[in-house]
Amino acid sequence: MRNRMMLGRFMDVGSRIHRLDPRAKIIALMIYTIVVFRMDTLREAALVSLFSLGCLRMTRIGLSQYVKAVRPLGTIVVFIFLCHLALDAGGNQLWRLGPFSVYSEGLERGLMAALRMIWFVAMSAVLTFTTPPAQLIRGLERVLAPLRRLGLRPQNITLMLMIAFRFVPTIFAETERILKAQASRGFDLKGRPWKEKAGLFLALLVPVTVNAIRRGVELAESMETRGFRPGVRRSCGHALIWRAGDTAFVLLFAVLLAVT
Amino acid sequence: MTSRPEPIIELERVTYVRRPGEAPVLRELSLRVGAGEWVCIVGRNGSGKSTLLRLLNGLLPATSGRIRVDGLTLAPDTLWEVRERTGFLSSNPDHQLLGFTVADDIMFGLENRGLPRETIRERVRRYAERLGLEPLLNRHPDQLSGGQKQRAAIAAVLALEPRIVLLDEVTSYLDEASRREVLGILREMKDSGRYTIVSATHDEEEMRLADRLLVLDGGTVIADGAPRDILRRDDLLKAGGMRPTFALQVCRELRKRGVDIGDHPDEEGLVEALWRYKWSTSTSAILTGSRANPAD
Amino acid sequence: MVDVHFRYPDGQPGESGGLNGVTWTVRDGTFAAVLGASGSGKSTLLQHLNGLLRPARGEIRVGDFRIEAGKPFREAAALRRRVGLVFQFPEQQLFAETLEQDLGFGPKNFGATDEEAREAARRALRLLGMDESLLTAGPEQLSDGQRRKAAIATVLAMDPDMLVLDEPTVSLDQASRDELMRLLHRLCKREGKTVVVVSHRLEEVIPYADECLLLERGRVRFQGPAEALLARPRLLEEAGFPLPPALRLSRLLAERFHLREPPASGRTGAEAFAERLCRLLELPAALHGREDDGPCGTG
Structure with a gap:
């Protein structure tokens, strides 16, 4: 998957x-x-x-x-x-x-x-x-x-896309891990009323989101310390x-x- | 009388408060680091180690005080110049590589600088080789081990040829083999003489490799000296969230039994000291024969 | 009675992290250490213990539960209650607003009432030496060490018979690491839980482990009591483990002083070590004040 x-x-x-x-x-x-x-x-x-x-x-x-x-x-x-x-x-x-x-x-x-x-x-x-x-x-x-010329910044858009896609498999792996961890605490969506299911999803959503945000912050640090300035022209290695x-x-x- | 060379990093009474009303994380901290030195910062989690590192390249703004890096006073207009001269690495290998491949990631910083394509290519090649990453250049970061990821992150930073490298617990998340790899790289960096290193760590081996050890507690520096000297003092170890090494503990126990060989946190030191002790006391026992045998 | 018995469970052999013919027994109430580098299969092994992964061959027996390859296993939920698995960086799975809610999550999933869940939460915190007042705290308000302990408490709250932890001390400072290991040992000896700790730091687990399992690339390289493992320093070196400091010191001293046997095993504490040293090396006490005594002031 x-x-x-x-x-x-x-x-x-x-x-x-x-x-x-x-x-x-x-x-x-x-x-x-x-x-x-x-x-x-x-x-x-x-x-x-x-x-x-x-x-x-x-x-x-x-x-x-x-x-x-x-x-x-x-x-x-x-x-x-x-x-x-x-x-x-x-x-x-x-x-x-x-x-x-x-x-x-x-x-x-x-x-x-x-x-x-x-x-x-x-x-x-x-x-x-x-x-x-x-x-x-x-x-x-x-x-x-x-x-x-229209005032948009395609470089930023594509950089955003690149980072997003690069992390898609990582986030999937993480979701799997959190799922296993919560399952080990008895988290089981089967056989529960819908109302409860929604609440239980938090057990999955919150950790993955928090981690994604934390990763975002650290990545931003890494990018800034490596000289990334939004708006400044970058050269291309390829x-x-x-x-x-x-x-x-x-x-x-x-x-x-x-x-x- | 020769004047002291200008320090490459200088903090003058720097205070950092995270949110107004909170206790300061760093309190009137002053520090000078000379070019080519390796300074290791230790302290419990929350003592301000990570904050200190992030102040040095402007990731966090100091609340008060002055910071000078490589001759520049850190301020909004010098921020990016300072960042050109400092490299930063953090502890989580998963949160630093953003390229699709290792090569792309190393290129990222070089592209940010606007370097010409040939220079970029050449530096990627050179630093990949220096860090043993050639076979991994086209791999997606998820396919790498923790140690390999950290190595890739190091390559990406070194390729920008900074004069100062800031490391935040870079071996914390790594297993034994990876840890040794990374420490080996740090040792080479130090030996090359090209870098000034400031690293925060819990790792004892890393501490012993450094020139200088700084212990942080409650936002101030409570000790600053050679690792050998600091690592043998119980009070400092405790304040820094460290524990005495086994060798040091044995020295203490020996002293309790009347055998004083001094304090040696490292095993080799202990063995040597013990050897000398045994020799000197045996010799004196022979020389002062009558004193050791009162029955005579 | 919790007893884990493996017989040739195979993951995908050859793939990093798979298992290949692992046979292992852990007795009830012991403290077991699983050692190995990354990719050796230790995490895979752990996930077999609570039914997250099923063996491709062979069987696993935990207490009364039996997981056989090829046959469906329908009691996973009940098994997970008895075997508490704590993943690496467990603080990442905290999601509720207050610790109390997070701690109650496990018990409630297994049918506890609100009151029972609250009691379980309190007990779990106490077992890990944390104050009950933290129940109303949110995860951001805790220090790193506390968060790690709180996360482990969320698994303890289910009151499992067996606690399995994957690298519980990684990224903690030294003092916190020591404390955590001591707490885990106490859980084993005082509360009678079977504790399995996966680690890549030999010196951390060796003072406490009764049983050791050394994995390499999915195979068992060693299985047995800790002393037996320490008696094979070459094996440890080959597997990439630095020797525990007591052992290292022993060897250095044996070499330097030409002793016939090293002064201590890897589990000797500093005090006992110093004692042995004094005796073995016939160390005369310091010249001032103690010369009339025998070696090391013992008279």
């Missing part, structure tokens, strides 16, 4: 997509998002699906991994699909089930909604599976850099080199946008 929650779970397989500049992948994903939410007709859906499938194959990571990434959404996707089926009335009536009728448009829209979500998650997974988290964060920082392949990659997505 801990592994699943790490920032996307980077898998070092060494495909061409792995070697792309993270900025290219992020920009491509941004373009892709527009594509996916604009897609309207079955023809467009088919094109996008084929394109996306191609990308997935290029990463040389097994399709089963992508399925795993999408699975948590399973219930929502099915639910929305069924909603469209049941409530969308337009086009030809296809069949009846008691008071509910299913129309062709409903089917189409349902399919479209489902595909949108599935492909969006799958392509995000491409980003996180093929980019080491540190690179990803730095790429994001550079891509968001122009926002500085080189992000943009190559021709990166431009090509982004252009591919631009083309996709144009034809849909």
Whole structure:
């Protein structure tokens, strides 16, 4: 469980997509998002699906991994699909089930909604599976850099993200430990009325939160003593080199946008 | 007559109160540390050791008094310069590394300084090597042992090449092997002559490695001298929350039985003193033959 | 009757912290020390003792409870009442506003009434030498040493027959460490509880331990009485443990004075040690005042 929650779970397989500049992948994903939410007709859906499938194959990571990434959404996707089926009335009536009728448009829209979500998650997974988290964060920082003109501080935002994600597995391990410690004192959620359960959760929540805050304070000390000043420009130890392949990659997505 | 060299750290009647109305944690404390010295601060939990360290690099603001670090008077406008010259390490290995990998973490401080990429790369390489971290550079901190994490934290601080290093109980959370690792690094740091070290600790071995031992009690310095001298005094040990070593206890017991070899907190010292005692008393017994045998 | 008997419980062998064929017996009412470096499996071992982890092979018997590999174990709750497990840094699990509430948490989970819980809280504090007035205090108001003791008290409040502690003294100052170990020893000898302490500091536990278990990479390297362990200094050194000071001093003296056997074992106290020294080395008393006496003024 801990592994699943790490920032996307980077898998070092060494495909061409792995070697792309993270900025290219992020920009491509941004373009892709527009594509996916604009897609309207079955023809467009088919094109996008084929394109996306191609990308997935290029990463040389097994399709089963992508399925795993999408699975948590399973219930929502099915639910929305069924909603469209049941409530969308337009086009030809296809069949009846008691008071509910299913129309062709409903089917189409349902399919479209489902595909949108599935492909969006799958392509995000491409980003996180093929980019080491540190690179990803730095790429994001550079891509968001122009926002500085609007008065925002992308460096701080990305630093925040980096620290948050870096500690996700740590906090999970800690929660497990506190759970075991309280269980050793008889803490057991089973067979208790709901009212009590809520109170008992404090036994878990308070220690983990207090520790997280304490850690935050000590980390802040460590950061400050190492010269971190919010607002002051920092240099970058990692080189992000943009190559021709990166431009090509982004252009591919631009083309996709144009034809849909 | 030569004048004393300017101390690299100087506290002049520094007081620190956590919240108005509370008793001060540090009371009119004055202290001078010379460049290259290793000063160890001991005291019970709550005696003000950690506070003292955090005053030295401005993590906590002194309520009154003056602090000078490396020629700079600590003030809001000199704060960041002072921090460039001091490094700080705390006791919990889990709360200091924020990068996704060890390399990232070492880079963090260097990036904060705005150093050029080549310099950053070079320093990461150099300090990783010096601290034996090369095989661990790409690991996530959660995959490291306590000792390895502390080593990584030390590398991250040393890479910034501070002149002064402040350590807050850095071996407290570590097991025996890790503790020895870290103490070894501290010893090397001291021997290199490049660093002035101020460390707070409970660890006796660490205390004996230092040049100077400072005992804090109730917010003031109640003793300041060579570790050897301080560690043999019961009253200071008690005030500092320490207990006499076994060797020291044996010396006391021997004295109760009429054998006075002095006070030796370390085992080697005891053995040597005992040897000399045995020799000198045997010799005198031989020389003053008649006195030892009254029957004659 | 609390008796722990292991027979080949295996965690995931080879993985750091797993157990591989550990067989161990602890008798009721003894003070046992589990020694090992990190990754040796000592924490894993502890978690088997109260059912948090189940063995992959073999079985564990604690009192009347029996945990067998491959079979479901449904009495975990009852077991946890009898075996109080105190994790490392137990003060992190304090969550209630007052100590009284936190201390009452354990007993109440096992069905105690408010009055019973309060009494259990008072008793637990007393056992650890803490004043009852602390019941109304919150955890932030306590000193580090007090917080550690309070956290241990929260487990004691359940009145377990066996108390298992994972590195209870880590990060405390020397005086607090000594005090805690003495209290734990008292709990064992006076209250009759079986106490198991996991430690990486040999010298801390050796004065009190009846039984020692030395783990290395999930295997048992030594099992037996403390004296037997101290009689094998090479084993201790190999396992990475510094010898207890009494033993170190013994060896140095034996070398220097060419004694045939070292003056003391690792458990000798300072007084007895000094006494033996005087006798063994025939130390003449100080020249002024005592010369007519025999060695060390004993006449």
